[in-house]
Amino acid sequence: MIEYSLLLVALNRLIITLALLVLIKFIYNYFKVVRHFSKFPHVKGHCILGNLVDIKTNLLKSDEFAEQQLQIQFMQKHAQPVQKEGVFLAWIFCKPMVFLTNYQSIKLVLSSSKHLEKGDVYYFWHPQMGLGLLTQHVNKWRSRRKMLEPAFHIDNLRNSVETVGKHADSLVKYFQGHVGTVLDVKELMPRAALDIVCDTVLGVSPDAINVPNSSYVRAIMNLKKRVITRLFNPHYWLDFIFYRAQIGKEYKKDIDTINAFSTQVINEWKSRAVKEKKMMNGNDLNGNSNGVTLSSKPAINGSAGAHNPSEANSQVDDDDDVFSSKKRPNLMDILLRHHLDDSITDESLKIDEIDMQDEVNTFIEAGHDPAGVVLTWIMQLLGCHTDIQERVYNEIKETLADVPFPYSWNDLANLTYTEAVIKECLRIRPPVPFLQRILDEDVTYGPYVIPKGECVTLSIFSLHQDPEIYPEPHVFNPDRFLPEQIKSIPPFAFLPFSGGKRGCLGQRFTYMELKMILSRLLLRYRFKSVKPFESIPYAFELVNRPKAPVEILIEQR
Numbered sequence: 001m002i003e004y005s006l007l008l009v010a011l012n013r014l015i016i017t018l019a020l021l022v023l024i025k026f027i028y029n030y031f032k033v034v035r036h037f038s039k040f041p042h043v044k045g046h047c048i049l050g051n052l053v054d055i056k057t058n059l060l061k062s063d064e065f066a067e068q069q070l071q072i073q074f075m076q077k078h079a080q081p082v083q084k085e086g087v088f089l090a091w092i093f094c095k096p097m098v099f100l101t102n103y104q105s106i107k108l109v110l111s112s113s114k115h116l117e118k119g120d121v122y123y124f125w126h127p128q129m130g131l132g133l134l135t136q137h138v139n140k141w142r143s144r145r146k147m148l149e150p151a152f153h154i155d156n157l158r159n160s161v162e163t164v165g166k167h168a169d170s171l172v173k174y175f176q177g178h179v180g181t182v183l184d185v186k187e188l189m190p191r192a193a194l195d196i197v198c199d200t201v202l203g204v205s206p207d208a209i210n211v212p213n214s215s216y217v218r219a220i221m222n223l224k225k226r227v228i229t230r231l232f233n234p235h236y237w238l239d240f241i242f243y244r245a246q247i248g249k250e251y252k253k254d255i256d257t258i259n260a261f262s263t264q265v266i267n268e269w270k271s272r273a274v275k276e277k278k279m280m281n282g283n284d285l286n287g288n289s290n291g292v293t294l295s296s297k298p299a300i301n302g303s304a305g306a307h308n309p310s311e312a313n314s315q316v317d318d319d320d321d322v323f324s325s326k327k328r329p330n331l332m333d334i335l336l337r338h339h340l341d342d343s344i345t346d347e348s349l350k351i352d353e354i355d356m357q358d359e360v361n362t363f364i365e366a367g368h369d370p371a372g373v374v375l376t377w378i379m380q381l382l383g384c385h386t387d388i389q390e391r392v393y394n395e396i397k398e399t400l401a402d403v404p405f406p407y408s409w410n411d412l413a414n415l416t417y418t419e420a421v422i423k424e425c426l427r428i429r430p431p432v433p434f435l436q437r438i439l440d441e442d443v444t445y446g447p448y449v450i451p452k453g454e455c456v457t458l459s460i461f462s463l464h465q466d467p468e469i470y471p472e473p474h475v476f477n478p479d480r481f482l483p484e485q486i487k488s489i490p491p492f493a494f495l496p497f498s499g500g501k502r503g504c505l506g507q508r509f510t511y512m513e514l515k516m517i518l519s520r521l522l523l524r525y526r527f528k529s530v531k532p533f534e535s536i537p538y539a540f541e542l543v544n545r546p547k548a549p550v551e552i553l554i555e556q557r
């Protein structure tokens with residue numbers, strides 16, 4: 001009995017000693033970190049909470065909108081004045097948050113082939129996108145990127161112009177019903193972008209412009225709000241709390257709806273590819289036996305009426321043209337080949353059903369939300385600067401008046417001033433205001449050493465406000481991006497699509513898409529914004545979203 005008590009006492013002492021050692025190590029490391037980062041430009045915060053007190057209205061209750069505005073003010077007030085330093089630090093509890101804010105410091109990370117792992121915030125996209133290209137870990141990402149890049153070959157982009165034109169004209173029709181009235185375009189433009197990307201990637205359109213309340217479209221739109229509520233309420237970061245709360249249950253329902261849609265469309269593609277494989281008797285179009293054939297064309301034709309998976313079902317296209325070997329494989333062709341082709345033995349090149357769903361959901365989300373948001377800002381800005389709008393209109397009229405619709409890639413490429421306007425919108429309201437990367441090795445910028453393993457936030461928002469690169473950064477001045485002036489903007493100083501090896505795959509597609517939509521709309525209508533540009537609040541959500549209605553008066557030309 002005595003021996004047992006002695007053993008217990010000894011065990012207790014051991015546990016206490018170990019706990020003390022862990023605590024001492026923690027405190028030692030903490031002060032080491034504090035000493036290291038105290039040299040970085042920063043704002044003194046609360047001794048325990050750090051700068052959390054600067055960006056939260058109430059520590060126990062979250063007010064998303066107020067906090068979003070505080071974040072913007074915090075960056076403007078504290079990070080912008082020290083932009084020359086290129087580095088800025090905020091403390092969240094005892095965790096340093098390193099921001100890179102000018103093109104020299106950002107270039108160090110993005111131009112390197114090292115720092116390709118995404119940061120912590122991308123975790124919030126995992127339920128929706130899984131491990132698609134955008135969120136994928138670097139070890140798998142390399143082969144996946146190489147595999148999917150050919151889907152964005154210029155030949156495929158050229159082929160997508162017609163599809164984009166079709167949806168631009170749906171938007172024209174929608175506007176026709178609102179001539180002489182004020183229209184809030186805040187959700188309409190992302191819905192238009194959703195139709196475009198779904199039709200281009202999957203060959204099926206949810207007709208989100210005209211049917212905003214289908215379960216799929218609502219799920220896509222609701223999810224954005226729920227994910228932000230989750231981000232702003234740390235107790236929701238824990239899955240077992242989040243998914244038990246009402247918001248988590250609704251979120252899960254939205255994810256299920258989105259997955260049901262993508263699974264249904266993927267299955268359509270798959271059964272068609274299997275059928276083709278049988279027809280070709282084991283010989284694919286590339287001459288590999290046992291390979292899967294490539295349809296090179298969406299199996300399901302874009303349908304303005306298909307707003308749910310079951311309706312999409314009926315849109316199978318039996319066109320013989322799918323066997324044309326001149327066309328390049330599109331995204332679904334590539335995914336299916338790597339899913340069905342038994343001759344692919346390299347595990348890193350195999351695509352299973354979950355991978356396929358993750359990629360489809362990724363391309364739909366990444367391909368519509370930022371494009372829709374920037375389109376909303378373009379409408380607002382052109383509606384405020386009607387002189388600039390007229391210049392864009394004149395260029396479009398001169399360039400496209402005699403060109404048969406649906407134009408060509410080259411016709412749209414000739415819209416130089418329109419492109420400058422798009423770029424200036426992307427500068428002043430970058431749809432993706434922050435990127436995060438985990439450093440794969442120490443990064444030294446001037447006197448500052450950011451250690452390997454640190455999660456750095458690249459502030460595209462700050463970068464695009466750098467007065468040394470963009471004099472009077474708050475002024476909307478598309479001339480900065482005209483061919484002569486653009487030469488003075490250094491590489492990595494304009495990064496709406498990120499840059500380097502993990503830059504956006506949809507960049508060239510987006511310029512074409514935006515030019516097509518602007519051309520079709522401006523040839524018919526004139527826009528006037530109801531409110532001044534600066535009065536529309538916005539937020540650093542996963543994209544830079546307007547937080548109030550964006551009301552535009554539509555006039556017939």
Ligand code: HEM
Nearest residue numbers: 133134366367370371431432435496497498504505506510
């Ligand atoms: C205005 C429109 C767009 C903007 C501003 C934009 C911006 C970006 C940015 C900033 C990234 C990098 C994200 C990061 O590193 O965290 C990115 C990645 C990506 N974007 Fe876009 N994007 C746009 C349109 C599109 C479109 C239309 C598509 C496809 C149809 C697309 C597909 C992707 C993909 C797949 C990635 C991940 C690339 C990778 O990690 O390898 N994006 N985009």
